[in-house]
Amino acid sequence: MHPYYFGDSKKLLFGAYHPPHSQGTKNTGVIVCYPVAQEYIRAYRAIRQLAVQLSRAGFHTMRFDYYGTGDSYGDDTESSLSEWKANIHTAIDELKDSSGVRKVCLIGLRLGAALAAAVSIRRADVADVVFWDPVVNGGHYLEGQKTLYQLMLADRSLFPVPRKPSASDEILGFSFSGKLRNEISQINLLQGRICEAKSIFLIVSEQRDEYSHLCDSLNASGTHVHYRVVNGPGEWDRAEKIEIELMPAEIIQTITHEIGKELR
């Protein structure tokens, strides 16, 4: 694993490149797109483990922190979906330049899945996309995050003294600016053609109507969807899981296996 900073010198992004370990190196590179805010914290190690497994399966793999998140430059008050999409474009170019691959697969977890979908529409070199527990509807996602925050602040074992968010744009301790909320609320993966990838993998940790609807919607648009329900940790809308690290060994194995047999 090679951790380094890349991109615009004033807006450097933290990235980690995992070169392929096996002899049967794949021609497709993989970019893993993180979720954001508290979900990013929960999933950090899991995404690293996924990248390690993918590199062992022969993929040039890269993961990175969006601008204003993790170790990347910038403050979370500056975050926007448009900036994060631009960051994925930068990461794709970086991976192609450094590894020599011509095509990439984007794997997105939660909001990262919605970002991956949006980027795939704009690029012919994104051959495949994996949606892992995707945020299907941005408005519902924001409401869910706000509800979790209210539950957290109302939990007397955490806050014996009643508290209110310290800023109007604060959710679970992270800044969601008006611009960012507005952009997120417009996400709807059930509307229109949302992805141009050759193949789509929908891998989820629990059965939900919105995932079934997404699968149907993508199939109806003519894209073949590999849909797998792998019961495992996620439980993104449960308050007691907010601070629990994600350890999704079975899901990581499934993603690696599915794209390993499909992509060359």
Added chain:
Amino acid sequence: MIERVYRFGKDGCLVGVLTEPEVEVYKEGTPIVLLMPAGRIHRVGPHRLNVTLARQLASLGFMSFRFDLGGIGDSETPRDSKPSEERAVDEIREAMNFLSRNKGVGQFVPVGLCSGADDAFRVAIVDPRIVAAVLIDGYAYRTWGFYARHYLRRSRHYGQCLLNLSKWQVLFKRVYSKVSASNHGSTVEGEADFRILPQKKTVIVELKKMIERDVNLLFIYTIGLPDYYNYQDQFYDMFGSIDFRGKVQYQYFGEANHIFTLASDRNRLIQSICAWMQARYLPRKEEWEVEQTEINRTALGQVCAGSSTASAVSRIVS
């Protein structure tokens, strides 16, 4: 500010990010702040606390290094069978070795929350390169004051019982045994406890040794340890027998939760740590200028006196 990521330790198995101030802001001779991981959260810290703190410290002139211990964040999963506490101390020392070699700095200030505070304390005991430490929700021991507040808050559940003398006697005995158990570092029945506390008398001995070594310590507590710490001056009641010699300070964040979820709490914490660092290492501007002038005079004198000291001196005057 400039940030660079490094692999260090045996075979580069550990990962850390060094935040350096702009050259014109950097204060030569100041220690490097080690931003320790908290529990399983990787080096950015809860709600990016370590990133924000690192950049704020850089704006004041301090270098800092945030890093992942083995098995956390980007660091490799350890293959040995060492106890995690022992391994953490080794890995923190690896970080210091790496920074000493690459930055020529030999003094460090660990800042740790929860398990990070425990790790910082343990490394401060054994490594003289630690010249100060900030321990957030670190070791705590229940006191009589703790139980008074604890039972007062629950008094509605006891109600009329507390008017009965024999009930008071039962309560006194229970609190006595609990205070005693707490001092011995054991956990109390009914608590979901994942931290191992050393005996209080052991911590007192180690604190005294650190004070003798001139190690400055800032203890910060939140309401996030309701089973251990619940009032402003509990720290004094726990360790008041020690002669602090002006080396120890403590603060109580009576509204903040354990991981400083609210931005306002985080900002207050960052301000506190920065102010404490400034007071210790960056005298007020006029004092700093006078001191620098004196250092420069001395340094120039030494350079003139003999070339053997030039390399050491050049760090001070550059």
